[in-house]
Every structure is written in C-alpha cells, then in structure tokens.
Amino acid sequence: MSISIPVNSAFTKDEIAKFRVETTGTRNVIHLNNAGSGLMPDVVTQAQVDHIHLESQIGGYEAAALNADIIMGFYEQCGILLNTKARNIAFTSSATDAYTRALSSIPFESGDVILTDRDDFVSNQIQFLSLKKRLGVQIVHIANEVNGGVDPGDLKDKLYKHRPKLLSITHIPTNSGLVQPVGEVGKIYHEYLQHDYEKTWYILDACQSAGQMKLDVQNLHCDFMSFSCRKFLRGPRGTGALFISDRALQGGLEPMFIDMRGAEWKEKDRYDQQPDAKRFEDWDFAYSTVLGTKSAIEYCSAIGEEKIWQQVKLLSGITRQRLKEMDRVHTMDRGPELAVLVTFHVEGSDPVYIVQELLRRKINGQ
Numbered sequence: 159m160s161i162s163i164p165v166n167s168a169f170t171k172d173e174i175a176k177f178r179v180e181t182t183g184t185r186n187v188i189h190l191n192n193a194g195s196g197l198m199p200d201v202v203t204q205a206q207v208d209h210i211h212l213e214s215q216i217g218g219y220e221a222a223a224l225n226a227d228i229i230m231g232f233y234e235q236c237g238i239l240l241n242t243k244a245r246n247i248a249f250t251s252s253a254t255d256a257y258t259r260a261l262s263s264i265p266f267e268s269g270d271v272i273l274t275d276r277d278d279f280v281s282n283q284i285q286f287l288s289l290k291k292r293l294g295v296q297i298v299h300i301a302n303e304v305n306g307g308v309d310p311g312d313l314k315d316k317l318y319k320h321r322p323k324l325l326s327i328t329h330i331p332t333n334s335g336l337v338q339p340v341g342e343v344g345k346i347y348h349e350y351l352q353h354d355y356e357k358t359w360y361i362l363d364a365c366q367s368a369g370q371m372k373l374d375v376q377n378l379h380c381d382f383m384s385f386s387c388r389k390f391l392r393g394p395r396g397t398g399a400l401f402i403s404d405r406a407l408q409g410g411l412e413p414m415f416i417d418m419r420g421a422e423w424k425e426k427d428r429y430d431q432q433p434d435a436k437r438f439e440d441w442d443f444a445y446s447t448v449l450g451t452k453s454a455i456e457y458c459s460a461i462g463e464e465k466i467w468q469q470v471k472l473l474s475g476i477t478r479q480r481l482k483e484m485d486r487v488h489t490m491d492r493g494p495e496l497a498v499l500v501t502f503h504v505e506g507s508d509p510v511y512i513v514q515e516l517l518r519r520k521i522n523g524q
C-alpha cells in the first residue's frame with residue numbers, strides 16, 4: 159500500500175510504514191474505532207499469547223510467579239506514563255471498574271454534593287443517580303462556556319459554595335472531540351484544597367485521553383484518575399488502570415468491597431489496608447492482559463505521547479475539514495480544544511446505516 163502523508167506530519171513516511179507493519183490488523187481494515195477499542199500492535203498480542211501458553215504448560219499461579227518481575231513492569235511503566243510511582247497504580251478490568259472503585263471509596267453521606275460537568279460519561283452519571291437514590295446525595299452540574307467545555311469561573315464559584323464531597327470531570331467525552339480544560343480545573347482545585355477543604359475528592363475520567371496525549375498527574379492535581387487501556391493505548395480488552403494519589407492513600411480511602419489483596423485480615427474483627435494502590439485491586443487477574451497492557455504502554459511511550467497528540471490533532475482536523483466540505487454532512491464537535499474523536503451527522507441518513515456501509519468497505523467506525 160502506498161502511503162501519502164500530510165504536510166506537518168509528526169511522523170515520516172518510513173515511520174508510518176513501520177507502525178503499519180508492526181500492527182498486522184492494518185492489512186485487513188481501516189480502523190477508525192479507537193474510541194471503542196484500538197487495533198493492538200503485534201507485540202501486545204504476542205505478550206498475551208506467550209503468557210497464556212506458559213499458563214497452559216506450568217499452571218496459572220506458577221506462570222504468574224515466574225513472570226512476577228515482568229508483571230511489576232506494568233506498574234512501573236504506567237507510573238512513568240502518568241509521572242507518578244508504581245505504588246500509586248492499580249490494575250483494573252476496565253475504566254468503569256477503575257472509576258467505581260474510586261467512587262465507592264468516598265464516604266458519602268446524605269446531602270453531600272457531587273459536582274460534575276455536563277459532558278461527563280454516561281455510566282458515571284448513572285452511578286451518581288444511584289448514589290442519590292441510595293444515600294440522598296445531590297448532583298450539581300458546572301455550567302459550560304458558550305463554545306463548550308466547563309466554565310472555570312462557574313467551577314470555582316460552585317466549589318467554594320457547595321464544598322462538594324466529589325468533583326468529577328471527564329477529560330474527553332465519549333461522543334465528541336471536546337477536551338476539557340483540565341489543566342485549569344486542576345489549578346482551581348489545588349488552590350481550593352489549600353483552604354482546608356479536606357473533605358473534597360477529585361476523580362478525573364481519562365478514559366479517552368490516555369494514549370492520545372501526555373497525562374501528568376502532578377500537574378492535573380486529581381486524587382484519582384481512571385482509564386481503560388484498550389482504546390488509544392491500544393492494549394487488550396478487559397484492561398483498565400486507576401491512579402490513586404498519596405493524599406487519597408494517606409487519607410485511608412478504600413474501595414467499598416476491599417478484598418484479601420487490598421487488605422490483610424489480622425484478627426476476627428480487624429483487617430489492615432495495604433499501604434499502596436494494591437488496596438484498590440482484587441486478588442485475581444488475567445495476567446496475560448496485564449502483560450499485554452505493559453507492552454502497549456511501552457509501545458506508546460517509545461513513540462512519544464507529544465508526537466501522537468500532534469498527529470491525532472492534525473489528522474482529526476483534516477478529517478473534520480473534509481467532512482465539512484461534503485454535502486449534507488455536519489460536524490458536531492465544539493470546545494476550546496478538539497481531540498481525535500470526530501463526530502458528524504448526515505442529514506436524512508440513519509447512523510446505523512452509515513456504520514454498516516463503512517464496515518462493508520472495511521472501515522471501522524462507531
């Protein structure tokens with residue numbers, strides 16, 4: 159296949175050709191469905207296959223013991239990715255799993271406020287409603303700016319007014335290219351915490367941003383960050399991760415259903431929490447997926463998140479422009495900054511039909 163690259167491409171023709179060779183799925187499909195699940199590089203597939211094979215040969219627990227050092231590499235690599243330590247990372251089975259572990263650790267009481275944005279992920283909002291039904295929490299939404307994205311002034315007002323138990327922001331929503339101004343959100347939150355508002359916790363849902371751009375938890379000032387590893391990180395399905403800050407660990411937060419990995423049962427009536435992020439994990443994992451995820455993070459880091467971000471913005475910008483030039487097609491993305499999720503609407507056409515027609519042409523979309 160001959161490759162043409164746009165002006166200002168972050169990668170040379172040869173680099174792109176190499177990436178394509180390293181991901182054999184690119185021979186079969188044009189994969190535009192990274193917001194659903196990315197196409198895994200072959201090294202990611204191989205890491206899983208090798209471990210499953212080892213399990214079949216010597217036993218599951220024995221294979222995990224033999225590969226213990228490589229498995230630890232997942233935590234180290236993920237720590238490097240987010241600019242934190244391995245001890246602040248928990249492996250989970252999805253972004254939702256990561257998010258609910260964090261959410262369940264917050265000691266909500268009746269009347270507590272959850273402050274959130276208007277473009278938050280649907281499952282997060284359902285969970286808030288469930289907490290409202292069970293515990294009587296209140297849900298308050300931050301206003302948007304005229305051009306989309308949270309209004310920092312309104313965020314500040316509502317933080318100081320409501321002193322919420324939880325601030326929850328989705329970095330890049332599922333259904334649009336919007337990128338929330340999380341740098342500014344983090345600054346406002348950090349300053350607010352200096353005023354002794356010890357009871358507020360901040361979860362950042364970075365499900366769609368991990369792998370698209372550099373995420374530095376030291377600058378983002380979140381207490382928790384959740385994401386899945388199958389999307390822009392291009393890891394396997396069934397994988398996610400949760401960053402837990404030292405503030406949350408030292409504050410004693412623990413998931414509601416902590417298990418024997420997260421805690422040690424010391425006496426009949428007492429257990430001790432693990433001091434690190436293991437507190438948020440369960441005993442059993444599909445270790446092949448942990449190893450696949452480690453490989454995917456290494457692959458992403460070797461390319462460099464800054465370059466990836468430059469390229470995804472370039473390509474999505476070109477895609478939006480070309481769509482706009484087409485008859486009856488309207489792009490829907492609004493916000494101060496746009497990421498790679500391109501959303502469009504074709505007048506008089508059913509979205510299911512469009513997805514099916516794309517599939518018939520071996521183009522994966524959603």
Ligand SMILES: Cc1ncc(COP(=O)(O)O)c(C=O)c1O
Pocket residue numbers: 193194252253254255279328330331332363365366385386398
């Ligand atoms: C913004 C956002 N948050 C969370 C999720 C949930 O991710 P998972 O399916 O890994 O639970 C998604 C899924 O698309 C998402 O787009």
